[in-house]
Amino acid sequence: MVPTPRVEPFAARLHFIPRSMRRVQAALVDSxxxxxxxxxxxxxLTxxxxxxxxxxxxxxxxxRSDNHIFLISTYGWQSDWIRNIRKNPKVQVTSNGVVVSGHAKMIEDLDDKTRIVSEHxxxxxxxxxxxxxxxxxxVTRPLLVAFLRRWVASRPVVLIRT
Structure with missing residues (x-):
């Protein structure tokens, strides 16, 4: 069986924008x-x-849910944080003022991704x-869920267990 090629979202072509703004984002986060x-x-996310x-x-x-954090990569597989997680899934997250260690898992199955965004x-x-x-x-919730179900089709969803 031949694997289907991964389709990147249009935003992946625009990944040069956040890369060029790295220092600005770092200054904003620090301040x-x-x-x-x-x-x-x-x-x-560290x-x-x-x-x-x-x-x-x-x-x-x-x-967020009980012991999980859900992330969606706007820039698809081109995001540096996605590439880092693929190499090493051990992460730290600062959430609700607390730094905790976690393990990131890529969700690639479309049914799993749509279920996750429908529930969360x-x-x-x-x-x-x-x-x-x-x-x-x-009444906008069903519209948001419909949008997310379509939006995640070409993007990785990351589940972090903390």
Missing amino acids: QRDYFSRAPGWVL TTGRRTGLPRETLLPCA PFVPFAPFELVNAVALTT
Whole structure:
């Protein structure tokens, strides 16, 4: 059986944008660390650099459940944090003001990805408490879930067990 080629989202072609803004994002995270380390809908993910072995911190939108954090890569498999996790799935996450170690698992099966985003929807492009509260508790929830089910088709979903 021939494996089907992995389809990258259009955003993967735009990955040069966040790479070019790395220093700006790092300065923003450093200046607002207390907020981002506690804010609902955000997580500071620390991976191990696949080439350097150095810690790499990334600010990402997320959904949380009991002992799990769910992340979706906007830039597909081109994201550096995705590439780092593929090399070493041991990560640290700063969530709700607490730093914990975790193990990241790539979810590639489309049925599993759609099930996860259906059960744990979040607004990845606007992870703010008010936006998520409105989107998840009103008539917009089915629209959000439908969007996410389509959106994750070409993107990796990462499940982190803490």
